[in-house]
Amino acid sequence: MRGAFFLASSAILGLASSCLAGLVKRQSIPHDGQYINVNSQNNATEWWWVQVGGPIEDGQGPASFHVTFYQGYPISALKEAAGGASAPENYIVINGAFANGTVFAYQIPAASSSVTYQGEAVTGTWAGAGSFQNSADLSKFTVSLDAPEFGVTGTLEINTDGPSHFGCNTTTSPYFDSAIPAGASLSANEEIFFKQLGWATSQPGGDAKVDVVLSGSPLTITGKGYHDANWMPQPIDQFMDEWFFFDAQVGPFDLSAVYAAITGSTNDFTTGFLEHSGTILQNQCSLQGSRKDDSISITPYGLGFDAPSGVNVMEGFILDYTLANGDQYQFNLTGLSLVLDQPIYHRWVGSAVGGQVDGEQYSGVVMYDWLNPSLRPYNG
Numbered sequence: 001m002r003g004a005f006f007l008a009s010s011a012i013l014g015l016a017s018s019c020l021a022g023l024v025k026r027q028s029i030p031h032d033g034q035y036i037n038v039n040s041q042n043n044a045t046e047w048w049w050v051q052v053g054g055p056i057e058d059g060q061g062p063a064s065f066h067v068t069f070y071q072g073y074p075i076s077a078l079k080e081a082a083g084g085a086s087a088p089e090n091y092i093v094i095n096g097a098f099a100n101g102t103v104f105a106y107q108i109p110a111a112s113s114s115v116t117y118q119g120e121a122v123t124g125t126w127a128g129a130g131s132f133q134n135s136a137d138l139s140k141f142t143v144s145l146d147a148p149e150f151g152v153t154g155t156l157e158i159n160t161d162g163p164s165h166f167g168c169n170t171t172t173s174p175y176f177d178s179a180i181p182a183g184a185s186l187s188a189n190e191e192i193f194f195k196q197l198g199w200a201t202s203q204p205g206g207d208a209k210v211d212v213v214l215s216g217s218p219l220t221i222t223g224k225g226y227h228d229a230n231w232m233p234q235p236i237d238q239f240m241d242e243w244f245f246f247d248a249q250v251g252p253f254d255l256s257a258v259y260a261a262i263t264g265s266t267n268d269f270t271t272g273f274l275e276h277s278g279t280i281l282q283n284q285c286s287l288q289g290s291r292k293d294d295s296i297s298i299t300p301y302g303l304g305f306d307a308p309s310g311v312n313v314m315e316g317f318i319l320d321y322t323l324a325n326g327d328q329y330q331f332n333l334t335g336l337s338l339v340l341d342q343p344i345y346h347r348w349v350g351s352a353v354g355g356q357v358d359g360e361q362y363s364g365v366v367m368y369d370w371l372n373p374s375l376r377p378y379n380g
Contacts, residue, residue, distance in 0.1 A: 031120060032120075032227075033122055035229070044072055046072065046230070047068050050066070052223055053365040054223040055222075055365065063223075064097050065156065067094045069092055069126055070093060075236055088109040090109070092108045096219075104214055104215075108152060110127050110129040112126075113127070120136045120138060139161060143157075152214060158203050158225035158226070165204065165280070166200060169283045174199055181290075187262075189240075190262055196232075197232060199228060201226075201256070203227040205255075206224070206226075223365060226256075236371065239263055240262055240371075240373065243259070243261075244258065244369065248366035249364045250352045250362045254274075255273060256271075256273045257273070261376075268287065269288065270285065270286060271286075282321055282324075296320065296322070298317060300378070312377065312380070313338075316350070318333075319331045319354075329355065333351075336350035343375065344375065345372070346369070348367070349365070349367050
């Protein structure tokens with residue numbers, strides 16, 4: 001059960017919105033609410049993404065569970081594969097792996113979708129497929145899946161005291177335009193990426209529990225979870241060449257990071273988020289190499305060949321965070337379970353080790369994605 005199902009679920013990444021897609025001003029909606037209007041008359045996509053990774057056990061890889069509530073299609077080919085103009089506009093995509101390495105993928109159409117809220121409390125309902133709820137204080141995110149005809153039932157829950165955030169050290173805007181130098185002129189693709197691309201993280205990490213039944217097989221995970229909401233006016237492949245997204249919980253640290261290469265641009269982009277026991281150490285976005293402090297360096301290492309997708313892949317990454325005061329933190333992320341292996345998209349679940357340089361080191365779980373619609377080769 002791979003193919004397009006894997007691709008659909010994996011186009012997470014925190015992406016974009018536009019007035020072409022019916023942009024809604026941030027002030028009018030809650031952090032995890034509905035930001036844009038998505039319908040069959042535009043190419044926009046909005047989604048609510050959640051993932052849980054289990055512990056690494058002797059002789060087995062970490063179990064994982066990823067579920068995304070979609071409106072619209074994040075990759076051009078997916079809508080055509082799903083039926084073109086007759087493709088369902090609302091659907092839920094599920095994938096992941098059991099601890100024994102067996103992967104799974106489901107796509108569940110919904111008759112309709114709605115996202116309602118009272119204050120910061122948000123409820124999403126995908127009729128005939130499932131629902132989610134986010135508490136008013138953003139401390140608890142829950143998912144209910146009820147599609148027995150597709151072989152999927154069960155629940156997911158994340159509890160967190162981590163701070164909700166946007167990508168660029170701000171609590172007022174989910175867009176990346178603060179990374180642009182004053183007076184810079186932007187290409188059409190850069191306009192979409194920097195000014196129309198939205199990302200709102202409600203649960204940056206926390207204790208999580210999955211209790212589902214998939215085609216008769218129970219899957220229970222007690223581990224770490226993450227949730228964000230994302231939106232964009234066009235499919236990813238229309239304005240981006242490459243995108244890496246990282247999410248890890250390592251001892252007292254929650255961290256995330258992005259590297260993005262915009263089509264036709266020399267302005268490669270990074271974000272870094274790092275918090276320790278609820279205190280934010282870094283929350284910034286910047287053009288790669290534009291500054292020394294308050295920055296992040298993302299370095300792949302190792303070289304392997306993934307036969308199912310036919311491309312070279314990395315074995316892991318080193319994330320180097322340099323804070324505004326010059327303090328340095330480093331994390332080594334190693335992929336152990338490859339739960340998605342399409343030519344343009346790979347996802348790993350694995351181990352994470354790190355902490356402050358020359359300080360106490362911790363271990364934890366990481367989930368990271370490599371989206372590569374331009375098929376850039378990796379050669380180590």
